[in-house]
Amino acid sequence: MNKITKTLLISLFIVGTLFSWGPAGVSGRLLRGTWAWPTYIDPAVGSDFSSSIALIHLYDPLIYPDREMNPQPHVAKSWEVSADGKTWTFYLRPGIKFHNGSELTAQDIKFSMDRLTTIGEGYAFLFAERVTNTEASDKYTVVFHLKEPFAPFLGALYRFFIVNKDLVMANIKRPGPYGEMGNYGKQYLLTHDAGSGPYMVKKFAFEEYLLMTKNQNYWQPEYAQVNPFAPDEVKMYGTTEPITVRTMMARRELEFSDTWQSEEAFEALDKIKGVDITQYSTGNEWYLMLHTRKAPTDCIHFRKAIAWALDYKTLTKFFPDCPQARGPVPQTLPGADPTLLQYHRDLDKAMTELKQSKYYEQLEKYSLEFHWNGDVPVTEKVALLFMSNMADIGINVKIVKTPWLSIVEESARMHTSPNIAIINDAPQYPEAGSLLESRYKSDSAPTWEQNEWLLDPEYDTMVDDALKTIDQKERFAKYSKIQHDIMDLCPSIFMVELLMKHAYQATYMDGPAFRGEATPFMGYDLDSRFIKVYPEKQAELLK
Amino acid sequence: MMLMPLLEIKDLHVWFRVFKGFLKVLEGVNFVVWPGERVGLVGEMGCGKTTTMKAVMRILPMPPAIIPEGEILFKGKDILKMGRGELQEIRRKKISMIFQDPTAALNPVFKIGTQLRDTVRFARGSKRSITKGDIRTRTMQVLKEVSLPDPERILENYPIQLSGGMRQRICISMALISTNELLIADEPGTSLDVTIKDQIRRLLGGLVEKLGTSVILVSHALGAVRNMTVRVYVMYAGSMVEVAKTKALFANALHPYSQGLLAAIPRLAGGGVGEGIPGHIPEYINPPTGCRFHPRCKHTMPICRNKKPPFFKVEEGHQVACFLFQNRE
């Protein structure tokens, strides 16, 4: 018995000392957020949400977009494009230093572009088929030669980040899959950066967190004056576990949350004292993609019937504050057509359409396969709503929970793609063209970005033609024509324009994203160089 | 001259809690041992011998066992009422018990040496007052006394490494360590085969002679008791039915049961019940009223059914619990 009491006392003592040790103090300006892993900080590999944020911190693009998404000089102080739109020349700002002190020159840019297109992952798809070669005509001049004119090239360049050639070359492992380039430094860049950006990697703990520290001698002089309150350290945790996020927010151990929290979770976060929710568009839109080559959704009247039967009022309730979409392109995106028709629930119209459908007699024979994304809870709501709405006009629906990865898998083949998939997509360069291209062109059919299987050569040529048109007015005119055609075809149901949401510590931090003034472009919206953190205010809050 | 009995059990009752109530195993056991006396206790399997003895050592598992009434006086002091200290004193220095089944009585996961040494240490009072040397010599000594070959090795062995006979000897030696007034031998060697059993009995006999302590020899076989005891108690179904000088009993056993036992000597060994007495020990849950033996008795009388016979003194030191003899007094 004595022994036991002893052990108990000891354990009590230990626990006691544990608690007596106060909370670990926060030092300097610390910015902590959450995001969904995996994150790849290699410009030639990373392309998803978290990677894009990381890249803009660690690397510099040639040009930097302003709030209206107009290109501003950045690494390139000026540029010009040839009359045929095939040759783009950029004049670099001299004296830009990489994190290791060496200077950024045209050579690095050529190297970066070659590396990106050779490896072919990440954002390579924007350039691989277009840039035939890159030449460093002199130390501060670089020229991109395109296969054919590509008007939104500048927009695409927001996704092009410059790596330090010498550093990468020094860390190449041979042999590797890329011939004499060995592994092209992939191994190294997986956990290190070779950039010139305002932040540098301090620790990259895979699946856990990315810790970045401020680049004290960042080349952009005005940047320090613009925002003296920029965080000294940025720590991004690889979790979206709602309870964890909430707990940490409540304990001021987190400055802002990821955008993947459910509506309910956001409401809960909003209730925490001092925590607010910000929301802004980065041109995302939610689609119901209707398989146009699979019965019964291959019949246009059938599709229109669905479009009229859906209850958009309830639907938009699932995405609070998100406007109902108008056509395939979010209105915030340059080149979007504001005159397009918006569907609303009208069962009579739905029935009249349905009666014209060749499947009207044999509705009971079919049941629509509706695959909702198992990783995004809200899609289940949509699925269930859709099911009950369709029941009203006698269409039966079979809803299936499908993990995101499986959705990607199915979409690769026409026969495995479901009648209806619910997917949200975002532009890769800030222009209507991006979505029109990635959503409906034939080459995107076997990807998750298109479940419609339009496969319409005429459409392809129209889009290509538009993209070749250097003059913006002309180009946008062509965009709206295309958008109207799409509406007539009704290959998809345009649900809502998705707003990016983040919970953030309103009392002691500030930034464009949290004032709703963010650059509406994935990754650029959360660039820490513009975020302000006030530790002293946080200290008060913790008291 | 008035001399106080060494051990006196008065009207001891022991019950066991089982389903459907209680097994009334002991029902008024009376039992006396005089200093230096060697007493036998005989009865069929499961008549309560071991229970009685365990009660004396106070090692009955309670619960389920309970002792509703009765007292066990050791030199006039009631063991059942003793405090821990006194009790330990008794266990360590006064009384000790040899268990029926040596295999079960030895801790399987400790070396013989460890077990013996501890016994010695505590038999000699507190840890300080005894040195390693003493312990060692004492251990060796007892092992010699039970004439075990090569004690050195045995001390290093675990019980299972020893033969049944050796284990039995170990048990005896352990008992010896802590005896100097009363030794309870509960059917030593029952589980062994005949030759070994004899050896053990002879060994025990010798030791008892040598020590000159009082002994209670428990057995189901009258034969075993015959030449080692001066007085014998015959027990049946939880109470004593007859007590007499060993010779006297063998000469003329009075209680029908005792007679039965005598008649059945050859077949009784090894337990179970021979034709010596038809029928079986009754169930203890609701035992027969009156004399518990009456269902099996040849000369059952009406009174036997409703009255429990007390001891009737037939002659000096010979008492019988049977109404056949109530008017012989």
Place this chain on the structure above:
Amino acid sequence: MAFSIPESVWGQKVENKMQKNFSSRKKLSRTWEYIRRKWYKFSRNPLSIVGLALICTIIFSAIFASYISPHPESAGKFVNFSEASQSPSLAYLCGTDRFGRDVLTRIFFGYRYSLGMAVIVISIMAPVGIILGLIAGYYKNSWIDTVIMRITDIFIAIPPLILALAICSVLTPSIFNAMLAISVAWWPWYTRMVYEVTSSLKGEFFVQAAQVTGANTTHILFREILPNCMAPVLTKMSLDVGWVILIGATLSFVGLGAQPPIPDLGSMVADASSYLPDLWWEAVFPAFAIMLVVLAFNLFGDGIDDMLGEEKGG
């Protein structure tokens, strides 16, 4: 020792009866006695009774879910957003989830699935395991033994949960595949158990007797040996029901088990855990439901153990 007394007395009592009664009545009274005896042993621990009662209630609620549950429609593909996320009230005893489905109803139906799952899994894996164990044990040291037991060892070489998970992760997640995975991961434990009993029993007298009297192998295996393995096996089975439900819940917690809209307790907890503590009822009640059923089968299993296991103190 003290306990050998009631035991032996018992044996004798029964025989006593034998002498008096006719064989048929003897037999009857004997079995009756046997049952009462078992029942006593089982019921000696009141907890076992509680367990049994719980199990009965749960099974009842599972079978008659569609009748007793207040909002049966909630079990299926049903939405009622006007009633969504209601805290517990008289209308919804355990509140409603984010789709306005009655949590209590879904728990009842959830029991249907988890119990069904457990029963099916055990009725798949136990027989397979047992038979293999019997055979391997009976042909100990022959090549049959080697083959069977080596394979068993391979499966036993990793904790069942991990194996089940690994298997689930490669199959398309569904309640059926979950069951499959668990079965695959679990049969070896039965095999090993039975194997050890059998191989020890093999030398026993009654087996040899049977062999001498020329009984055929199947008879020996299933009539002579199997009954002697049943005690531990039955205990394990009754306990395993609980474990299978636990593992099933864990699998669906990570999304590899039953898929919505099947009301699965594990996934109910998983989904709802995102909305704690505001919608606590969504997570808490299913969690309790899981604990309750597992508890029931543990208590019951212990009871069975007392009943079949040999007499131990108290």
Place this chain on the structure above:
Amino acid sequence: METIKFIVKRLAYSILVLVGLSVLMFSIARVIPGNPARMALGPRAPEWTVQKLREEMHLEDPLYIQYYYWLKGALHGDLGMSLVTRRSVAYDIKEFFPASLELALYTGIFMGIVGIVLGVISGWHNNTWIDNSVRIVSYIGIITPSFVFAIFFVLIFGYILQVLPTMGRIPLSVTPPPRITGMITFDALITGNFALFFGTLKHLLLPAISLAMGPMSQEARITRTTLAGNMSKDYVAAERSCGLPERTIMFKYLLKPSLIPTISIYALDFAAMGNAFVVELIFNWPGLSRYGMNAMLRKDLNATVAVVMVYGILFMVVNIIVDLVVGFLDPRIRLGTKSRE
């Protein structure tokens, strides 16, 4: 000598079993429907990059060839490349295993001490209120899935009381210490950084306890039953009759035989530390289980196989150790007169 022979034999045999296990796991992992390479490279990667990766991974070859490659690599300590981390799996394991091991160690300590103490107490006070309360506790421990514990701990201690951290291994402000053992508490002690040590301990507390509850209860129960059983054994009676003091009997003569079954259960629970995956997910614990979990969910073949193999090996080694320990404690087993149950 005997023991050495035993170990060698067991090890040799274990290797055979491991090979079998690897075949099993490998074939399981390879029947994955769909295209791992595509999943690794993300939806937008052009087809030719996918093909390139497939060839790198020998996905085009028949199964046995693939196994040959895998085995060849494995023997050189190369378990292939992880599709998720894009690194060699061996490296990942080195990276993540210490975290899991550390967690397992503290879990083990907790469940060992508490479980056995509880068990012994209730065993001694068999059928008293102490006993009953312990039994209730252990029942709760057994019937509650670890993820339920985890969630509610996070909720209670992390969110409501806000006394304990609920994610990661080390306090947020601290930058990880130099990696020596990879187990931060140990590294902290080695480098004499006590603030870090206690900080990390705090992080360990919740996950460790939520993991320990189940096994702990198991041990408590086993100990209790064996102890209670042995209490009515004859040798206890004998020892009492020799006048050994209760304490000696309880702590020495009763405890040793009664703890033997507990020890084997305990060790197996410890060996099954792979079961931590859900808890590691919830607490965002950067351990091997979490890594394996993600690997499985993302169909990362090599990682999946490797992780399972690691746990397989662990399980076997521990098993061997258990047999040794138990054999050492219980002569009946060592001297082969009684088979292990």
